Amino acid sequence: MIDTAAGPGTPSFAVQLKALTDLEARYQPKLSGLRLIEGAQDNGLRMTMRLRELEVKDLLSLTRFFGFSSETFSLAVSLLDRFLSVMKIQPKHLSCVGLCCFYIAVKSTEEEKNVPMANDLIRISQNRFTVSDMIRMEKIIMEKLYWKVKAPTALRFLRLFHSHIQEQLSVRGKDRCKKILSLERMESQLKACHCSFVFSKIKPSLFAMAVLCFEAQEQHDPEHSDKISEALTSLQQKLNIKDGDLLCVRELVGKCLAEYATTKCYKPNIQRLRWTISGRTARQLKHSYYKITHLPTIPESAF
Incomplete structure (x- = not known):
């Protein structure tokens, strides 16, 4: 995995950018x-x-x-889109595929002590399949993706870009710049956009750049706008992104976030979701796990 966090011994921005962009096309879902x-x-x-x-x-x-x-979430979405783009699956199998992609991502990014048991994950998500179904599906997913898990996601590009721009703007005061280009806010926007299918077809580097430009545009900070614009232009040139492509994806980001803001759904990072259930319900969920019927055999048909 390529780390993008700054620290002693961290490769330069140019080295990290080249490493990510070189891998990008190989991990892109099949169009x-x-x-x-x-x-x-x-x-x-x-x-x-x-x-x-x-x-x-x-x-x-x-x-x-x-x-x-x-x-974890971004990697799970990447795995899901990559698998769906190479395999024909029936809707009844989607929940198993999705949960397996999620579980692979969890085991790849989270600390081992925080990784839940597969049967607990099934019960919490209230799906109708067994641990053996998950094991079988996980093997299929890994084989079809050639065991390549750690993809260069849009989130990894976004964090790298943000860190680089903070360095460019450090002369203006690092704390002030963080308020202008909030990484937490942009990560929330990125997660919201991941829920829209259209972004599955867009290169992660372009997707991340569009989120960054959208955030810069929305802040309307005249004191720092010239410096931010200069840093973004320099970054765009390094990525060889055309103005038209960036404008188009930035508009898609804006449209997606506008729709997301007006729907009655949970917004990322506003509050952590809590599922409260009674003891009786908990016992029923635990007991029901042993009554779950197995899924039909999943045909391994590729596109």
Whole structure:
């Protein structure tokens, strides 16, 4: 894994950027597979954009329920999109696929002591499959993704870009710049956008750059606007991103966040989700685990 946090012995920005961009294309979801999902009819027989978006929102809820990191969520979404883009799965198998991608991400990014047991994860998410189903599905996912887990996600690019820009703006006062370009706020925006299928088709570096530019535009800080604009332009040139592409994705980010703000759904990082259940319900959930019927055999058909 390529660390992007600053510290003693940390590679330079240029070295980290090259390492991430070199890997980016190899971990990108297959575009032809995503287009098939995009054009699928919502008839209960095929994977659709709506089903994918609902599953990602469930993964966001689980991330907040367990208090897992943004990195875990972003990696889970990356794994899910990559798998859906190369495999034809039926909607009834999506919850198992999604939870397995989430579990792989959890085991890859969280401390071992914080990793829940698979059967507890199944009960909390109230899915209708068993641990053996998860084990079998996890093996399929890992094989189809060639055991490549640690993808260069948009979040990793965003953190790297933010750190670099803070260094560029340090002459203005680091604390003040953090208020202008809040990493926490941008991570929340990124998570909200992950729930929209359209961003699955966009390169992580471009996606992260668009979120960064959107945040800079929304702050309307005349005192620092010139310096921020100069730093963003320099970064855009390093990434070889065209003005038209950046403008288009930045508008998609703005549209997505506007829609997200007007819907009656949980907003990332506003409050941690708490699920409170009675002792009776808890006993029923635990007991019901042993009554769960196995899923039908999952056909391994690729696009």
